[in-house]
Amino acid sequence: MVGTDEGTTFSIGEVAASVEMSVHALRFYEREGLLVGPIERTTGGRRRYTQVDVDWLQICTRLRESGMPLAELKRFAALVRQGPGNEPERLALLDAQRHRVDQQIHALEQARKVIEWKTDVYRRHVHDGNAAGLWDPTSGRTTEPRSPDTIR
Template sequence: MATTATALRGISDVAEETGLTAHTLRYYERAGLMLEPVGRASSSHRRYSDGDVRWVVLLTKLRGTGMPIRQIKQYADLVRAGAGNEERRLALLEEHRARVLGQLREVERNLQAIDHKIAVYRECALERPAAAGSDQRNAA
């Protein structure tokens, strides 16, 4: 049975693919967020495996939902430790999910306030068409 080689990518390719900067990718490595040390070419340039890239995408999603680096590090440490700590991983992710849901509810309330203001101004605009050349800068 033949095995296929994993496509290795340089840091600029991974940065482009994930939307992160090379600086951020290096930081993730220095901060101990990667599951394994990122491979190196003989030139010492970083070479990311498919698994590395999948992990970076997950890190990006965790950061995008507001998980602090400290908690991401805890999660990475648990994953790196292997089987036997799945309950702790689950608890960490469930706690984060609850925080994210709370943030979503807050954003929804804020969006409703914005929608209300938009409706007020639309109604105002329909009732009182702007006079040609009038100064609207003072409208709040």
């Protein structure tokens, strides 16, 4: 859903589908002050969103998916609403979030290494047709080889 006409507006259902968010979540974002502009309404009171609103919501959803705390997202939205002049503050928020994402990526890479190592061990045992080296719950011992770079 990309409007080419600046005057094009979208219903709450269209926007929710476009940004992969429920209508309930979209209303929550509006109540919490996460949008950068007021949402227009028809004479019947129905919300009408612009392409700018949709683009902003896509940014918001990606920031939330990356783990940005709601309070920081609110702060970021407030800074954007204020307009030019506070770019250093916006940058600081985004840099902090990028740092958190980098830490998450590193942790996930470490977890993946452990999973790969462990699946290789079990594949070897399955291939060889034996359970040698598997953990014995009765003794609490294992003879599995330790992975030097992932197990400390």
